Amino acid sequence: MKTQLWENEISLLKSIAEKTELQHSIKWGIDVYTFDGKNVLGIAPFKSYVGIWFYNGVFMKDPKKVFINAQEGKTKGLRQWRFNALSEIEPETVLAYILEAIENEKAGVKLVPAKPSKPKLPELLEKALKEDKGLMSAFEKLTLGKQKEYAEHIAYAKREQTQVERLEKIRPMILEGIGLNDKYKK
16 A cells, blocks of 8 residues: 655655756656766655765755754765655755756766775684685685675674575575676666
8 A cells, every 4th residue: 555645745756856957757766856867866755764875965055053963874975855744845045956956967076986895704714715726716706795795694693603604505606606796787
């Protein structure tokens, strides 16, 4: 059952965004506004608020100090502005933020992701790689991102027994050159 929660807030935010040159689309089931095919902002409801986020918000001035980083330590460029009531949405202010985001996009201001570094391997995985040259060779052929997924998968297990079980489960995947989360990627 689809809830009508935040319907008025979303309508107002969309009407503000539609006063600009941004193009509306639906991506990941939410309203996303783009400029020259690049994501500029998104609007979506959550349980306790409606949010508008700016994909390169980290470069915006934010004079009202409204931005939050919803996933500190993970999210680099995205900044979110949350509204808990229709009365909190000031159309002129929201429009000013959107116009700044568009100007940044036109100027090519964007976050360039840092090149991934070699992941820190948990002791158990490091030992297994040293003992099995075939496993080591297959692991080294994986992208750094896939190596990191495997390292974290083992490292995040609290019990040593769980780490051992995870290593045995992922060993054939590594040998096949498959990433831990490949089955979820399209």
